[in-house]
Amino acid sequence: MKEEIWIEKYRPFKLDDVVGQSETVERLRSYIQTRNLPHLLFSGPPGVGKTATAVSIARELFADSWQENFTELNASDERGIDIVRTKIKNFAKTSPIGGADFKIIFLDEADALTSDAQSALRRTMERYTNNCRFILSCNYSSKIIEPIQSRCAVYRFRPLSDEAVAERVRLVAESEGLDIADDGVDAIKYVAQGDMRKAINGLQAAALIADTIHKDAIYKITATARPEQVRELIETALSGNFTAAREHLDSFLLEQGLSGEDVVGQIYRAMFELDIPERKMVELVDVIAEVDFRLTEGANERIQLESLLAHFALSGTE
Numbered sequence: 001m002k003e004e005i006w007i008e009k010y011r012p013f014k015l016d017d018v019v020g021q022s023e024t025v026e027r028l029r030s031y032i033q034t035r036n037l038p039h040l041l042f043s044g045p046p047g048v049g050k051t052a053t054a055v056s057i058a059r060e061l062f063a064d065s066w067q068e069n070f071t072e073l074n075a076s077d078e079r080g081i082d083i084v085r086t087k088i089k090n091f092a093k094t095s096p097i098g099g100a101d102f103k104i105i106f107l108d109e110a111d112a113l114t115s116d117a118q119s120a121l122r123r124t125m126e127r128y129t130n131n132c133r134f135i136l137s138c139n140y141s142s143k144i145i146e147p148i149q150s151r152c153a154v155y156r157f158r159p160l161s162d163e164a165v166a167e168r169v170r171l172v173a174e175s176e177g178l179d180i181a182d183d184g185v186d187a188i189k190y191v192a193q194g195d196m197r198k199a200i201n202g203l204q205a206a207a208l209i210a211d212t213i214h215k216d217a218i219y220k221i222t223a224t225a226r227p228e229q230v231r232e233l234i235e236t237a238l239s240g241n242f243t244a245a246r247e248h249l250d251s252f253l254l255e256q257g258l259s260g261e262d263v264v265g266q267i268y269r270a271m272f273e274l275d276i277p278e279r280k281m282v283e284l285v286d287v288i289a290e291v292d293f294r295l296t297e298g299a300n301e302r303i304q305l306e307s308l309l310a311h312f313a314l315s316g317t318e
């Protein structure tokens with residue numbers, strides 16, 4: 001039998017199960033009590049509970065008929081206006097079922113809609129507002145047109161705290177009868193950076209390769225360099241030893257399978273734990289930002305990373 005995916009198995013069903021977003025959840029709970037809902041806009045990074053919260057709201061409001069009165073669409077599947085014209089309208093125009101006062105449309109990645117599609121969505125929201133409430137989810141609320149933002153109550157979801165991630169990971173491990181060492185939990189916190197989906201997926205993947213989960217399994221399975229290796233890379237480069245730093249880089253890219261963007265991201269995170277004078281830090285962060293941008297533009301990753309190390313090596317010898 002195919003094993004169930006843990007992020008689904010441990011998906012929150014009630015608002016109480018959503019961890020680490022207590023302020024937001026508390027405010028949302030009042031809508032359940034009054035059994036009314038404005039249009040909502042959830043913004044925040046991936047894997048922090050936006051979808052889980054929307055589903056929990058529907059379950060709590062509609063009980064047994066929640067599936068008939070709730071639909072989830074992903075705007076990035078069909079970026080254009082068609083998703084608004086067809087799927088959203090078709091669902092919005094039919095009456096709620098089982099005595100519910102309205103239906104809920106959850107539109108994930110709403111910031112992927114073009115602005116024309118967002119304008120059409122805004123008209124649909126107005127037209128069907130008696131029948132239907134929208135919960136829009138996005139990573140960046142600035143990419144949502146102002147007329148939609150002003151029609152929604154906006155809720156910002158934060159990256160989850162390390163404590164919230166650790167607690168949930170331990171709970172999942174315990175339910176699955178899995179041994180996880182403290183350094184394994186620490187590694188998951190480091191890798192996840194507040195993204196619970198990443199944390200639980202990492203745990204499940206590591207469970208396939210190790211009986212007791214230690215940090216090595218987590219770093220290996222998530223293609224993440226260990227923090228101490230990253231520190232060593234930076235220190236080697238800053239000491240002016242470009243050739244040795246390049247060898248570290250080879251190990252990241254060729255042996256551990258990191259992408260260029262992963263390496264830059266990890267270097268950036270490690271910088272602030274090192275004792276680097278303010279002025280030099282400013283210069284180096286500027287270089288990191290430039291290389292990061294070039295990588296997203298598709299520049300050659302090895303050349304860019306080596307240029308980053310070259311800057312570090314030169315700045316160290318100044």
Ligand SMILES: Nc1ncnc2c1ncn2[C@@H]1O[C@H](COP(=O)(O)OP(=O)(O)OP(=O)(O)O)[C@@H](O)[C@H]1O
Pocket residue numbers: 006007008010011012017018019020021044045046047048049050051052053108137138160168196197200
């Ligand atoms: N706050 C949370 N409490 C408990 N579990 C969570 C939380 N956030 C995420 N999860 C876990 O991660 C999975 C994915 O979360 P969810 O789909 O809600 O993320 P999201 O914020 O909507 O992300 P995206 O923006 O990528 O759609 C959930 O099924 C659940 O297992």
